[in-house]
Amino acid sequence: DTEVTQTPKHLVMGMTNKKSLKCEQHMGHRAMYWYKQKAKKPPELMFVYSYEKLSINESVPSRFSPECPNSSLLNLHLHALQPEDSALYLCASSLYSKQGATEAFFGQGTRLTVV
Amino acid sequence: SQELEQSPQSLIVQEGKNLTINCTSSKTLYGLYWYKQKYGEGLIFLMMLQKGGEEKSHEKITAKLDEKKQQSSLHITASQPSHAGIYLCGADMKSNFGNEKLTFGTGTRLTIIP
Numbered sequence: 243d244t245e246v247t248q249t250p251k252h253l254v255m256g257m258t259n260k261k262s263l264k265c266e267q268h269m270g271h272r273a274m275y276w277y278k279q280k281a282k283k284p285p286e287l288m289f290v291y292s293y294e295k296l297s298i299n300e301s302v303p304s305r306f307s308p309e310c311p312n313s314s315l316l317n318l319h320l321h322a323l324q325p326e327d328s329a330l331y332l333c334a335s336s337l338y339s340k341q342g343a344t345e346a347f348f349g350q351g352t353r354l355t356v357v
Numbered sequence: 358s359q360e361l362e363q364s365p366q367s368l369i370v371q372e373g374k375n376l377t378i379n380c381t382s383s384k385t386l387y388g389l390y391w392y393k394q395k396y397g398e399g400l401i402f403l404m405m406l407q408k409g410g411e412e413k414s415h416e417k418i419t420a421k422l423d424e425k426k427q428q429s430s431l432h433i434t435a436s437q438p439s440h441a442g443i444y445l446c447g448a449d450m451k452s453n454f455g456n457e458k459l460t461f462g463t464g465t466r467l468t469i470i471p
Contacts, residue, residue: 246399275459284445284461285400298458332399334459345390346447346459348400 248333248349256357257323263352265316265333274316275346276308277332285332291316292338323356330354360384360450361462369468370436378431378465380446386426390447390459400445403431441469 246267255261265274273292277285290298291310299308305327307319316333330351337344362381370376380389388407392400404413406422406429413420417434433440446462 248399282464284464287458287460290458300458330397334400336459345402345405347402348392350399351397353397 246333246335246347246349248352250352251350252353254355254357255320255323260321262320263318263331265349266314267335268314269335269347271335272313272338273336274310275334276318277334279330279332325356328355360460361446361448363446363462363465365465366463367466369470372437372469372471373435376433376436378444380429380462382427382448386422386448388449389422389429391420391431392445392447394443394445436469438469441467
C-alpha cells in the first residue's frame, strides 16, 4: 500500500464554519506534511510532523490548526477562514524527514473553497 | 526569490519529440526529487537523485543530477500525450527551524500536441 488518502476531496465552507481535513497513510512513514497550493503555483509547506511531533510550522495563521493523533493520521482543523485561503491542500508522508533521505508520497488533495 | 528555479516555465511539444526541463538551485542539493502533477490533483513521485553525477531512468524519462549537485535535468524521449502535466522539482532545504523541508521549484507546464 503506497497510498496517502485525503478526505474530503472537495470542501466548501463559510467564513464562520469549523471543518477538518483528514489524511491517512499506512506505509509506516514517520513524517507527515501539509502543503497549500494556489492555482499555477508550486505547493508551499505549511506544517511538518516528525514522529507525531510538530517539527515545522511555516508561520501559518492560527486559523489553521494541525493535529497528528497517531503515526498514520494527520488532521488539519480549519476555523474562521478567509476567501484567500481557498486552495488545494495536499498531504504527504515520507519515511522520515532527514535531509535527502527519502521521497514523499502525496495524497490527491482537498480542493477547499471559502465563501 | 525562489530557491529552486525551473526552466522553461511552459513547454509545448509535438508528440514524438524529445524535451528537457531544468531545475537549478543556489545551494548544494542533498536530495533532488522530480514529481508530476495533473491539474488539481496530487503529486506523483517520478525519481529521486542523491549523488553528484547520478542518472536514473524510468520508461522514457531520464533525470540527472550534475556533479556539483546544484542542477538537475529531466529528459523525456519520444513524448506522448500521457506525459502532459506540470513537472515539479523538489529538494530538501533548511527551514527557519534548522531542520529540513521539502521545497518545490517553480514548475514547468508541459503540453503535448498531436
